[in-house]
Amino acid sequence: MLYLTRIEHFNAAHKLYNPDWDSEKNEMVFGKCANENWHGHNYELHVTIKGEVAADTGFVINAKILSKLINELVLEKLDHKNLNMDVDFLQDKMCSTENLAIAIWQQLVAHLPEGVQMHCIKLYETPRIFVEYFGE
């Protein structure tokens, strides 16, 4: 078994705001992240897959294929977008880094080639804040 990681990045606007709460409670829980006119981040995405190394290619996965999947299924939908407003697979979700990591996993997991499994989505919201999701 071998693990392979592809690192990508995207830039997006978002806000943390629960529409079921009033502004006061949103402000109390989310602070300046609830700014109604949005703020934004440079997100860095680490996608780690696992599998056996194929005898004929020496690959777990062709890294070019993985890059293409991430670009088509994730980056084209997220890069230079407003996560709350523009992204079909985030509709009605709180746009936290946690939920974004889970949603990215779900975007990719069904599209991996046979014999390749998702292992981890690691997502940096800033250089100092990141989450990891292992599909559990």
Next chain:
Amino acid sequence: MDKKVSVFRKEHFNAAHRLHNPAWDEAKNDAVFGKCNNPNYHGHNYEIEVKVTGIPAADTGFVIDLKWLSDTINENVLEKLDHKNLNLDIPEFSNLNPTVENIVVVIYDILREKIDPTLDLLVRLYETPRNFAEYPVS
């Protein structure tokens, strides 16, 4: 000691923006600014580097008190820009495109007023780890 030394303070803020010229139609805005023109905005983790150059004072050994510099950047720049929409929330950008070039000049002008005029000031602003601007040009 009369040797000039530069000291640096790094800070960061997160903000949304879009690049858009209201004098142009959508086709031209898309052609020039591409996905940066998204009407619903996008955003960045901005990193600021502030460089202050001067002769260390005989009594303190400081070019500038870096704690004072940090507080000054926080109170005058970060509180204004952090977790904001640069186009909508910041008056300086109501008629100025918030490119990394224009933002760095706005930050410089704010800080230049606060810092001892006998000290040289330079601001570098990273929009991403790969795109950054510096003002003034030496």
